[in-house]
Amino acid sequence: MHVQLAWPDYFILLAYTGFVIGIGFALRKYLKSSSDFLTSGRSIPTWVTGLAFISANLGALELVGMAASGAKYGIATSHFYWVGAIPAMVFLAIFMMPFYYGSKARSVPEYLKMRFDERVRALNSIAFAVMTVFASGISMNALAKLLNQLLGWNYHVALWICSGVVLVYVLKGGLTSAIYTEVLQFFMIVLGFAPVVYLGLKDVGGWGAMNQALQGVAVDPAALHLKEAGTTYAGNAWSSAWQPLLAGPAHNPMGVDWFAMVFGLGFVLSFGYWCTNFLVVQRAMAARNMTAARNTPLVAAVPKMLFPALVIVPGMIAVALTSMPGKNYRIPPPIIGDEVYTRAAEVVKTAGALEAPAAFEAVREAMGKKMDPAKVAALIQDAGHLSEGQIKDGLYEAVAEYDYDGVILSLVKKYCPTGLLGLALTALLASFMSGMAGNVTAFNTVWTYDLYQAYIAPKKSDQHYFWMGQAATVVGILVSIGAAYFASMYNNAMDIIQLVFGFVNAPLFATFLLGMFWARCTGTGAFLGLFGGIGGSALFHACTTAVSNLDASGRVVNGMKGGYLGVVQSFPSEMAQNFWLAGFAFVVCFTLTLVISLVTRRTKTNEELKGLVYSLTPKIKDEGAPWYLRPAVVGTALIVGCVILNIIFW
Amino acid sequence: MGLDIRWPIGLMFSLVGLLLTLFGLCTRGDAEMYQRSLDININLIWGIILLLFGAFMIIMALRKKPDPDALKSK
Numbered sequence: 001m002h003v004q005l006a007w008p009d010y011f012i013l014l015a016y017t018g019f020v021i022g023i024g025f026a027l028r029k030y031l032k033s034s035s036d037f038l039t040s041g042r043s044i045p046t047w048v049t050g051l052a053f054i055s056a057n058l059g060a061l062e063l064v065g066m067a068a069s070g071a072k073y074g075i076a077t078s079h080f081y082w083v084g085a086i087p088a089m090v091f092l093a094i095f096m097m098p099f100y101y102g103s104k105a106r107s108v109p110e111y112l113k114m115r116f117d118e119r120v121r122a123l124n125s126i127a128f129a130v131m132t133v134f135a136s137g138i139s140m141n142a143l144a145k146l147l148n149q150l151l152g153w154n155y156h157v158a159l160w161i162c163s164g165v166v167l168v169y170v171l172k173g174g175l176t177s178a179i180y181t182e183v184l185q186f187f188m189i190v191l192g193f194a195p196v197v198y199l200g201l202k203d204v205g206g207w208g209a210m211n212q213a214l215q216g217v218a219v220d221p222a223a224l225h226l227k228e229a230g231t232t233y234a235g236n237a238w239s240s241a242w243q244p245l246l247a248g249p250a251h252n253p254m255g256v257d258w259f260a261m262v263f264g265l266g267f268v269l270s271f272g273y274w275c276t277n278f279l280v281v282q283r284a285m286a287a288r289n290m291t292a293a294r295n296t297p298l299v300a301a302v303p304k305m306l307f308p309a310l311v312i313v314p315g316m317i318a319v320a321l322t323s324m325p326g327k328n329y330r331i332p333p334p335i336i337g338d339e340v341y342t343r344a345a346e347v348v349k350t351a352g353a354l355e356a357p358a359a360f361e362a363v364r365e366a367m368g369k370k371m372d373p374a375k376v377a378a379l380i381q382d383a384g385h386l387s388e389g390q391i392k393d394g395l396y397e398a399v400a401e402y403d404y405d406g407v408i409l410s411l412v413k414k415y416c417p418t419g420l421l422g423l424a425l426t427a428l429l430a431s432f433m434s435g436m437a438g439n440v441t442a443f444n445t446v447w448t449y450d451l452y453q454a455y456i457a458p459k460k461s462d463q464h465y466f467w468m469g470q471a472a473t474v475v476g477i478l479v480s481i482g483a484a485y486f487a488s489m490y491n492n493a494m495d496i497i498q499l500v501f502g503f504v505n506a507p508l509f510a511t512f513l514l515g516m517f518w519a520r521c522t523g524t525g526a527f528l529g530l531f532g533g534i535g536g537s538a539l540f541h542a543c544t545t546a547v548s549n550l551d552a553s554g555r556v557v558n559g560m561k562g563g564y565l566g567v568v569q570s571f572p573s574e575m576a577q578n579f580w581l582a583g584f585a586f587v588v589c590f591t592l593t594l595v596i597s598l599v600t601r602r603t604k605t606n607e608e609l610k611g612l613v614y615s616l617t618p619k620i621k622d623e624g625a626p627w628y629l630r631p632a633v634v635g636t637a638l639i640v641g642c643v644i645l646n647i648i649f650w
Numbered sequence: 651m652g653l654d655i656r657w658p659i660g661l662m663f664s665l666v667g668l669l670l671t672l673f674g675l676c677t678r679g680d681a682e683m684y685q686r687s688l689d690i691n692i693n694l695i696w697g698i699i700l701l702l703f704g705a706f707m708i709i710m711a712l713r714k715k716p717d718p719d720a721l722k723s724k
Contacts, residue, residue, distance in 0.1 A: 012669065012670075015665055015669075023653070023655075027653055180653065183655050202688055415687055418683065419669075419697075420692050
C-alpha cells in the first residue's frame with residue numbers, strides 16, 4: 001500500500017532541501033550579534049515578514065487537521081479562518097503592533113514586563129517556552145507517522161532528518177533564515193497542493209457536483225458512517241457556512257451554536273492566538289520599520305482568507321468522493337497492521353458456515369473496528385472465489401471508521417503521478433519545517449532574553465547571549481524530538497498536556513486587552529487575573545463535558561474529556577465545550593484583573609507607560625501616506641472582503 | 651539583509667519547473683501513468699506554471715531598485 005517514489009520525486013525533495021539549507025548558509029555572514037540571530041535586527045521588508053507570518057502558522061498539523069475538519073464539518077470549517085483569524089489579524093495590525101514594535105520589546109513576554117512586572121513576564125515566558133517545544137514535538141510525531149504510513153519511511157529516520165534540516169538552517173541563519181525559508185515554504189505549499197485540489201475538484205465533477213453530493217451526505221450521514229445512525233441534517237449542512245450554524249447545534253455537524261462560535265472562537269481564542277502568540281508576532285517584530293510591522297499581519301491576511309480553498313476543500317472533496325461508488329475512493333480507515341488483515345481474511349473464509357449475525361460478529365472481532373454489515377456479508381458470500389488480496393481489499397473497504405488525518409495524503413496518493421507526487425510531498429515537508437522553525441525561533445528568543453538573560457545570567461556580553469541563542473536552538477530541537485517520542489509512546493499524557501495548554505491560553509487575551517487599553521490596570525491585577533483565568537478554565541472543564549462522553553444514564557465515560565467533578569452542563573460537542581470554556585476563562589480573567597487592579601496601587605506612572613498603553617501613546621499619523629500603506633484603510637478593506645466571502649458561502 | 655529572497659525562490663522553482671516540464675514531455679505517451687491524474691499530463695502543465703513563476707521571481711529580483719531605507723542606514 002506504500003507509494004513508491006521515483007527519481008524525479010527525490011530530485012524535487014533534494015532540490016528543496018538544498019535550497020533551504022543554502023539560504024541558511026548564505027545568511028550566515030550577516031550574523032554578528034545576538035539580536036541579528038534572534039530578532040533579525042529588524043531589517044526585513046513587509047511582503048517577506050507577511051508571508052512568513054502566515055507560513056509559521058501553516059504547520060503540517062494545520063494542513064492535515066484542516067482537511068480532516070473539512071471532511072468532518074464541511075465548509076463551516078472556514079470559520080477558523082474568516083471568523084477565527086482575519087478580524088484578529090486586522091486588530092493586531094491596527095491596534096496592537098504599535099505597542100509591540102514601538103516599545104522596542106524583543107518578545108511578547110518582554111512587553112509584558114515593561115507594561116506590568118516580572119511576575120507576569122515569568123508566567124508568560126515559561127508557559128510559552130514549554131508550550132512551543134511540546135507543540136513542535138506533537139507535530140513532528142504526527143508527520144513522522146504519516147511519512148511512515150504513506151511512504152514506508154522509517155519513523156526515526158524521518159524524524160531526525162527533518163529536524164536536522166531545520167536545525168542546520170536556523171542555526172546558520174537565525175531568525176532571518178527561518179523567515180526567508182518560510183517564504184519559500186509558503187510558495188511551495190501553495191504550488192504543491194493546488195494541483196491536487198484542482199484534480200480532486202475536476203474528478204468530483206466541479207464545485208456544483210461536489211455540493212450536490214454533499215447534500216446527499218448531509219441528509220443521511222450515517223450511511224457513510226460519518227455520524228451515529230439516525231442523525232440527519234438539512235441538505236446544506238456540509239455546503240453552507242452559516243445557515244446550519246444559525247439553526248442551532250443539533251443542525252450542524254460541529255454541534256456548535258453561533259454565539260460560541262463568534263465569542264469563543266472568533267473573539268477569545270482567535271484574538272488570544274493571533275494577537276499574543278509570540279510565534280506569529282515575532283515575524284511582525286522583525287519588520288524593518290513601524291509601517292512594515294503593522295502591515296505584516298495585513299499582508300498575511302490575504303492568503304489566510306483564501307486558504308480554505310487549499311486546505312478545507314480537499315476534505316469536502318474526500319467526503320463527496322466517498323459518497324460516489326464509482327470513484328473507488330474512501331476516506332482511509334485507521335491504520336491496521338497487515339497481520340490483522342491476514343487473520344481477519346481467514347475468518348472471512350471460514351465464516352460462511354456460521355449464521356449471518358455470528359459471522360459478522362466474528363469478522364468484526366477479528367478486525368477490532370466498527371464494520372459495515374452489508375459489505376462484510378457480501379464479502380463472506382463471495383469469499384469462495386476471491387483471492388487473499390481481494391478479501392483484504394474488501395475488508396479495508398468495509399471498515400466503518402475513518403482516520404480523517406489521512407485525508408490529504410490519500411488524495412495526494414490518488415491523483416499524483418510520479419513528478420507531481422514529489423512536489424506534493426515536498427509541500428507537506430515544507431509545511432512541517434515552517435511550523436517547526438517557527439516554534440524553534442520563538443523558543444530560542446524567549447529562552448535567551450526572557451528566561452536566561454532575565455533570571456539566570458544577566459549582564460553578560462552580547463556574544464554570550466548570541467552563543468546561548470544558538471545553544472537554545474540545538475537544545476530546543478532536541479527537546480522537541482524527545483517530546484515527539486513521548487507523544488508517540490504516551491498519547492494520553494500528551495492529550496493532558498495539550499489540555500493544560502488550553503487552560504493557560506484561554507484567558508490570555510483579557511490580560512493584553514486590559515493592559516493595552518487601560519492605564520489603571522496593575523501588575524498584581526494582571527498576574528492574579530491570569531491565574532484566576534487558568535483556574536477558571538480548569539474548573540469549567542471539570543464541571544462540563546460533551547454529550548458524546550456521557551453514557552445512557554448520564555455518567556461520564558471518558559474521564560479525560562471533562563466532568564470529573566460532576567456534570568453541571570453538557571455540550572452537544574467537544575468543540576462547543578471548548579469554545580464556551582474559552583469564553584468563560586476570558587470573562588473570569590477580565591473581571592478578576594479589573595477588580596484587583598482597582599483595589600491595588602499602581603506601580604507604573606503614566607510617563608513609564610508611554611508607548612505601552614493606548615491612551616498614553618501619541619497616535620501614529622499616516623494621513624499623508626498612500627492608502628495601501630495605511631493599516632486602517634487596508635484592514636477595513638480586508639474585513640469587507642471577509643464579509644463578502646461569508647455572504648457568498650452563506 | 652543582504653540576500654534577496656526572490657533569488658532562491660526564483661531559482662528553485664525554475665529548476666523544479668524545468669524538471670517537471672521535461673519529465674512531462676518525456677512521459678507524454680504514458681497513458682497508464684497519467685490515469686491517476688485524470689488523463690491530464692499534469693507534470694507538463696504544472697511544470698510550465700512553476701517555470702513561469704520561477705522566471706517571474708527572478709525578473710522581479712533583477713528589476714529591484716536600490717532600497718531607500720537601506721541606503722539611508724549606510
